[in-house]
Amino acid sequence: MSLERKDEHDHKGWMESRELTPIESVYLTVLIWLDRRLRVVDYLEILEDLYYKVNMQMPKSHTEQYNLDNKFWYWYPLYALGSFSTVAYVVAAISGALLGFYYAPAAAAADGSPTVAYDSVMLIMGQLNLGYFLRSVHRWAAQIMVAAVFLHMLRVYFTGAYKEPRELNWLIGIILISLTLVFGYTGYLLPWSQLSFWAGQIGVEMSLSIPLIGEWVAQLMFGGFTLSQATLQRMYILHVFFLPFITTAIIAVHIGIVWMQGIAEPH
Amino acid sequence: MSDNDTDDVRTDGSGTGIVSPDDETPAWSERKERTQGLSRLTYEYFERARREDQDLRQQSDYVERDVLAFPAWPHEMMRNIALTSFFVGMILFVSATLPPEMPNPANSGVTPAIILPDWYLYWSFGLLKLGPLNPELSILGGSKLMADRTYGVLANVVVVGFVAIVPFLNKGSARRPVEQPFWAAVGMSGVIFSLTIAALSIKNLAPIAPHLLFDLTFLVPIVSATITYAVLKTMREGYMFDLNRRYYRLRPPK
Incomplete structure (x- = not known):
């Protein structure tokens, strides 16, 4: 193989042989320049493909075909529960990030004296401008998200929307609802109040009672068999690092599949 | 489509004009x-x-259109923005009206009168209290196969697992509850059970005798499932009557 360059296509000559408007020639020059270096053509093909997919002729939806809008409009609010839980998730994420500026998951003693974590929540609620409201928003957004997710699942069940092509999304939904509950549980522990502590106690006992792997699970999730600084630290990292990434990714997949398969309409 | 279609030499001069540099x-x-x-x-x-x-x-039931349906901008977007702001506004309103309270700091020496997770975990918490259902096997000399708390955790797994495999148990194209009274009844009993088991988890707060509550936890879902089933069956009769009437109106019997 020689280092000498092979003959290229004479793109310049080709461009000159055609009558191009300035816009076209600038466009082509840029395109060729990029394509020489990045082989854009391959990706352009994908884009083109996408374009035609998006503009594809679509089948009539069921309600359209049988003109059922006049009968089913009162069900439609139930079909907003999925996006409502997504909205609540976004609100909780934003308010949670703001709360994270002031919260410190530290010094989890359990002798009835206020710890750093407890004090930082008290600071948010008592001293910080709008802090009380911020915590309230975070808490309510979480509650509403859980409620919306539950109701969303009921809607899907009772309209049979989990059936044939959508079984996979039902399973993903089960994973998502569990993740939502774990989200709520880890968040519940963070203020390190009496309720948090005893809910954590129940959690440790639950994981210890799993056969065979119970002790390992307790070590992994709670950092030991009794509640300590390690527990709070782990709950914090789960709540603000692992769960957000995992849940956001799975929500994206969930919504993506709904997008691809279309919404199961009332029959 | 046959293979020699692609081998034909194009003579009409159209195409990209791109030619391979060599063989x-x-x-x-x-x-x-x-x-x-x-x-x-x-x-x-x-x-x-x-x-x-x-x-x-x-195929014929596909429609040809340039645009899918409703224009995305501004119609669809404005609708989405309106709905989203309404929902967010609702969250803000609720959180301004009902701020959370803060209990005392954690104290491992003092067990509070009420130990509870958040409300959405009550069902799971209730499933942990199913000890009385854990069978005492005579083959093991009256002892239990597993500890009560293991039994409770297992109950959680069973419930979630059952919900997960529903699409693989209930097949077919029926969608409406009227079309599938059995599965609607199963769903109804599930909903009611999640409420009664939540009530069981706070049995020290519920103004009802614990034993009665325990029995009701399982009876009420069964009763409601039966009622749902009966009601839907009856409704289905009505639907069938309607359908038949339309059918015979279109094709009167000779």
């Missing part, structure tokens, strides 16, 4: 058409799938 260089179509192994299979499958799509598209 060694694969043409664009050849480059796309992988020649061996899995990539070849993938290519063949995609071709088939594309043809299938094409066939489907040409």
Whole structure:
């Protein structure tokens, strides 16, 4: 193989042989320049493909075909529960990030004296401008998200929307609802109040009672068999690092599949 | 579509005007058409799938349109913005009206009168209290196969597992509860059970005798499932009557 360059296509000559408007020639020059270096053509093909997919002729939806809008409009609010839980998730994420500026998951003693974590929540609620409201928003957004997710699942069940092509999304939904509950549980522990502590106690006992792997699970999730600084630290990292990434990714997949398969309409 | 279609020399002068630099260089179509192994299979499958799509598209119940439905901007977007602001506004309103309270700091020496998780975990918490249902096996000399708390955790797994496999148990194209009274009844009993088991989890707060509450936890879902089933069956009779009437109106019996 020689280092000498092979003959290229004479793109310049080709461009000159055609009558191009300035816009076209600038466009082509840029395109060729990029394509020489990045082989854009391959990706352009994908884009083109996408374009035609998006503009594809679509089948009539069921309600359209049988003109059922006049009968089913009162069900439609139930079909907003999925996006409502997504909205609540976004609100909780934003308010949670703001709360994270002031919260410190530290010094989890359990002798009835206020710890750093407890004090930082008290600071948010008592001293910080709008802090009380911020915590309230975070808490309510979480509650509403859980409620919306539950109701969303009921809607899907009772309209049979989990059936044939959508079984996979039902399973993903089960994973998502569990993740939502774990989200709520880890968040519940963070203020390190009496309720948090005893809910954590129940959690440790639950994981210890799993056969065979119970002790390992307790070590992994709670950092030991009794509640300590390690527990709070782990709950914090789960709540603000692992769960957000995992849940956001799975929500994206969930919504993506709904997008691809279309919404199961009332029959 | 036959193979020699692609071998025909184009004489109409259209096309891209791109010519391979030499015989060694694969043409664009050849480059796309992988020649061996899995990539070849993938290519063949995609071709088939594309043809299938094409066939489907040409069938008559497909409509031709330039735009899918409602224009995305501004109509759809304005609707989405309106709905989203309404929902967010609702969250803000609720959180301004009902701020959370803060209990005392954690104290491992003092067990509070009420130990509870958040409300949405009550059902799971209630399933942990199913100890009385844990069978005492005579084969083991009256002792239990597993500890009560293991039994509770297992109950959680069973419930979630059952919900997960529903799509694989209930097949077919029926969608409406009227069309499938049994599964609607199962769902109804599930909903009611999640409420009664939540009530069981706070039994020290519920103004009802614990034993009665325990029995009701399982009876009420069964009763409600029966009622749902009966009601839907009856409704289905009505639907069938309606359908039959329409049918015979269109095709009167001779």
